[in-house]
Amino acid sequence: MQPTDLADPQPTPMPDEQPKPDQAVPEEKKEPGRVRRLLNHPKVALSLTVLACLIVFAALLYPNVLKRLSIGGFARIPIEAAIGIAVLVFLPRRPRVILASIGGVVLGWLVIEKSLDMGWFETLARPFDPVLDWVLLDDTYGFIRDSYGQLAAYGAVAGALLGAVLAIALIIWAVLRVTELVAGHRKVSAYTAGGITAVWVAALLLGVQIVPNVPVAARSTATYAWDRAHQARAGLADEAKFAKEVAADPFKTATGDQLLTGLRGKDVIFTFVESYGRNALEAPETASGVDAVLDSRSGQLQQAGFAARSGWLTSPTFGGNSWLAHSTLLSGLWINNQSRYRNLTASDRLTVTSSFKRAGWDTVSVMPGATRAFPEGAFYGYNRVWDSRNLGYQGPRFSWAQMPDQYTLKKFTELEYAKPDRQPLMVEMPLVSSHTPWAPIPSFMDWEKVGDGSIYHETVANAPKKSEIWDSSNKVRAEYGKSIQYTLTSVLDWVQKYGDENLVLVFLGDHQPSKVVSGEKYGRDVPITIVARDQAVLDKIGSWNWTEGLKPAKDAPVWPMNAFRDRFLTAFGSSTH
Numbered sequence: 001m002q003p004t005d006l007a008d009p010q011p012t013p014m015p016d017e018q019p020k021p022d023q024a025v026p027e028e029k030k031e032p033g034r035v036r037r038l039l040n041h042p043k044v045a046l047s048l049t050v051l052a053c054l055i056v057f058a059a060l061l062y063p064n065v066l067k068r069l070s071i072g073g074f075a076r077i078p079i080e081a082a083i084g085i086a087v088l089v090f091l092p093r094r095p096r097v098i099l100a101s102i103g104g105v106v107l108g109w110l111v112i113e114k115s116l117d118m119g120w121f122e123t124l125a126r127p128f129d130p131v132l133d134w135v136l137l138d139d140t141y142g143f144i145r146d147s148y149g150q151l152a153a154y155g156a157v158a159g160a161l162l163g164a165v166l167a168i169a170l171i172i173w174a175v176l177r178v179t180e181l182v183a184g185h186r187k188v189s190a191y192t193a194g195g196i197t198a199v200w201v202a203a204l205l206l207g208v209q210i211v212p213n214v215p216v217a218a219r220s221t222a223t224y225a226w227d228r229a230h231q232a233r234a235g236l237a238d239e240a241k242f243a244k245e246v247a248a249d250p251f252k253t254a255t256g257d258q259l260l261t262g263l264r265g266k267d268v269i270f271t272f273v274e275s276y277g278r279n280a281l282e283a284p285e286t287a288s289g290v291d292a293v294l295d296s297r298s299g300q301l302q303q304a305g306f307a308a309r310s311g312w313l314t315s316p317t318f319g320g321n322s323w324l325a326h327s328t329l330l331s332g333l334w335i336n337n338q339s340r341y342r343n344l345t346a347s348d349r350l351t352v353t354s355s356f357k358r359a360g361w362d363t364v365s366v367m368p369g370a371t372r373a374f375p376e377g378a379f380y381g382y383n384r385v386w387d388s389r390n391l392g393y394q395g396p397r398f399s400w401a402q403m404p405d406q407y408t409l410k411k412f413t414e415l416e417y418a419k420p421d422r423q424p425l426m427v428e429m430p431l432v433s434s435h436t437p438w439a440p441i442p443s444f445m446d447w448e449k450v451g452d453g454s455i456y457h458e459t460v461a462n463a464p465k466k467s468e469i470w471d472s473s474n475k476v477r478a479e480y481g482k483s484i485q486y487t488l489t490s491v492l493d494w495v496q497k498y499g500d501e502n503l504v505l506v507f508l509g510d511h512q513p514s515k516v517v518s519g520e521k522y523g524r525d526v527p528i529t530i531v532a533r534d535q536a537v538l539d540k541i542g543s544w545n546w547t548e549g550l551k552p553a554k555d556a557p558v559w560p561m562n563a564f565r566d567r568f569l570t571a572f573g574s575s576t577h
Contacts, residue, residue, distance in 0.1 A: 052177035057081065059107050059171050060221050064117035064127065072211035076218040077203060082196035088182045089190050100179040104172030110225060111171065112164050123319040123514045129337060130232050136321070136338060148466070235339065242340050245333055246347045251355065251569055259359040261573035262540050265424055266532075267417070268356065268504045272326060272430040273487050275480070276509030278312070279522040281551060285474070286481035293485045294550040297492040301531065301550075304496050309538055310529040310552035313561040318524050319514040322430065325526075325561060326510065330380065330428070332565030345379040352565055354381030355574065356426035364416055364425060366391075368408040369401065369432040380428070386415065395453025396460040398433065403453060404442035405431040406490040410450045413498055424502070431491070434483035436514060439469040441482050444489050447497060473516055480517045492550070495531060505531040527552050528564075540571050 060078035063069055084103065088096055116128035145153035182189040202208075204217035251259070280290050301308070316336040317324045327335045327344055330351040335341050350358075357363045363382050367374065370387035377385045388402035391411050398404060408431060416425060433442055440463030442456060449455055469475045491507055499505070509526030512518045529550055532538055544567070547553040559567070 049177055049181055052174035053181075055171060055174035056107070056178055059111050059174075061218055062111050062114055063220070064114035064224065065121055066118045068214070069118075070211075073214060075210045076214065076216050077196060077200045078218045078221060079197070079200050080219070080221050082193045082200065085182055085189050085193040085196070088179055089186050089193065093183065096179055096183060097176070100175050101172060104175035105168060106225075107175065107221070108168030108171040110221060110228075111167055113228065114224070122516070126318070127231075129235060130228055133338070139321075235337070238337075239339065239343065242333075242343055246344065246349050249332075249350055250566070251350050251574060252348075254350075254355075254358075254574060256359045259355045259569065259574045260361075263504065263537070263572050266502050266504045266534070266537070267425045267427075268361070269425070269427040269429060269506070270329075270352070271491060271505065271507040272322065272428075272510045273484070273491070273507060274322065274430065274432050274434045274510060275436065275513040275517075276434065276484055276487070276526060277315075277512030277518060277522060278525040278527065279512060279518040280481065280484045280509075281527060282522060282554070283477070283518070285477040286484065289481050289485050290488065291551065293488050293492075297488070297496075298550045300496055301492065304499075305501075305533045306495065306499065306531055307533075307535060307538055307548070308529050308531045308550050309541060309544070309546040309548060310527060310550060311544060311546040311556045312525045312552050312558040313508065313528050313564060314558060315509070315511040315524045315526050315561055317511045319511060319518075320436075322510040326428070326430065328561045329508070329564050332562050334560065334562045345376045347379075351380055352568065353426060353428055354379075355569060357381040357383070360423070361426040362423040364427045366408060366412050366416075366427060366429040368393075368403050368405075369430060369435070371402065382428075386412070391415075393453045395456035398440055398442060398456075398460065399437055399466060400435050401432045404456060404490075405433040405487045406442065406444060406447070406494075407450050407453050407456075409490055409494045410447055413494075417498065430510070431487050433490075434480070434487045436480075437466050437470065438476065438479040438483050439464055439466045441479060441486055444486060444493070447493075477517050480513055499531075499533065501533045503531075503533065504537055507531070525558055526561075540573075544571070 057078065058074060060080050061074050061076050063073055088100065091099065113128060113130060116133075120126055120128045120133070141153055141157060144156050200217050203215070208216040210216060280286050298308070313329070315325045316328045316334055324335045324337070324341060327333075327341055330353055331344055331349050332351075333340070333344060333349070335344055353363050353365075358381075363380075365374070365377060365380070365382040365385045367385065367387045368391060370385075371389065374385050374387065391403065391408065393403040393407060393411075395403065395407070408429070412427070412429065416422075416427070440460050443459050445455070464479070469479050491505075495503065495505055506528070508528035511526060512522060512524060529552075530538065530541065530546075531550075545557055547556045
């Protein structure tokens with residue numbers, strides 16, 4: 001007998017179980033890395049899920065007005081959360097993920113648009129228009145570049161783009177993670193959606209409010225999305241409406257000999273004073289200083305033989321976009337957005353300036369704030385345009401303003417007004433020393449010292465810097481008031497020194513300053529004043545019931561700014577047939 005092996009026999013592999021020489025041996029499953037193990041840790045995973053829920057909750061309640069960005073503003077119940085949970089509960093996985101991704105993109109975009117609204121409300125006192133306002137982002141970039149430098153402008157663009165991308169990405173992640181939570185707990189999620197709905201309905205019916213005028217039962221996201229869609233649709237439809245308004249012009253066919261017969265031989269100058277609004281004359285922080293300038297100059301002008309009448313106009317814009325106000329006054333149309341402005345300047349609408357040109361005046365634009373070509377000049381009918389590139393200024397910039405207003409007025413006198421044997425002038429001159437950020441501010445000086453502007457280097461070196469002003473709203477208001485005083489002093493002293501019996505000056509504000517200065521109390525009204533030495537000129541506007549002097553009474557007539565063109569042309573003898 002053969003000896004028996006008591007050890008466990010080793011099975012002999014079958015032929016088909018033998019590994020082939022060229023067959024790869026399966027690798028062992030890799031352990032997850034440290035980051036993945038950390039993220040999969042129960043406590044970390046729970047924390048991330050809670051964070052995702054908070055992000056979605058905050059995004060649904062995110063306001064579009066800065067003052068509502070507070071803890072109380074988030075003490076609300078978004079009905080959209082209940083609707084979203086209810087929809088996700090009943091969807092299969094693939095449609096659920098697709099819908100959640102789309103919802104994350106939409107919610108992220110709404111957060112970005114609400115953030116734009118905050119900026120627009122603070123500067124322009126209106127929400128961002130998703131159709132018409134994109135072009136204004138270029139102007140915002142230009143303002144930052146001109147006021148704070150090229151590096152700051154690049155930084156602002158990079159920060160805005162990075163912030164937008166991160167916001168959308170974060171919200172998409174949060175929505176997808178909440179979707180996973182709902183899918184894993186369908187029954188509990190369904191009960192949660194029902195509970196949110198029940199509490200929301202109760203809060204709505206009872207009118208529950210934790211913060212005054214902010215109901216706990218919130219539906220802000222759905223309402224906001226609907227309003228923005230309606231706004232976009234209305235913006236697109238406005239073009240056809242505006243085309244009809246452009247065509248309806250009673251003065252369109254008036255000939256030169258029928259226009260402005262009551263101003264023959266006069267030099268007529270329209271001067272827009274940047275950010276000169278009702279608040280400058282009525283707000284306690286600014287009124288005393290501005291009133292002092294107007295009162296003292298009023299007496300001096302009377303001694304020089306000049307008289308004035310003043311009223312109010314309601315501007316189509318607030319805090320910025322001055323060109324919308326200029327075009328509204330000159331065209332007689334309500335130009336409250338960039339689309340209307342573009343369509344206006346592409347039309348043949350008769351403006352105040354082109355009516356003067358048609359009637360034989362030499363029409364000139366003086367634009368010290370312009371740094372590039374102004375193709376709209378042909379639409380307005382200017383024979384010449386003077387801007388920052390050809391006014392010969394050799395001094396420093398005053399933040400956004402390319403040059404001080406006193407320099408602009410002095411150079412205009414040398415280039416145009418003091419020329420012998422010239423035609424009567426019609427001039428449009430926006431003055432910019434009172435443009436935000438109101439630091440540094442020029443100092444008024446003897447006209448003979450202005451020279452080529454080099455003298456202002458010392459002024460800039462010794463003036464407060466923007467950083468010193470913008471750390472306090474009270475300082476900003478004070479400097480704004482000083483800037484208005486400076487520009488009014490420059491304009492009115494120019495009238496007294498250089499004006500003659502043929503001068504007719506119309507000076508007015510273009511819009512209120514931003515809300516950091518004006519707040520919400522003073523609306524959109526701006527003062528307007530007509531100054532003349534010839535009493536016959538002022539007699540022609542006697543029916544307007546404007547206030548005598550340089551300052552309109554609080555209860556002086558208020559017109560929408562687009563009403564001015566027709567009233568002005570009619571008062572000074574223009575015929576519509």
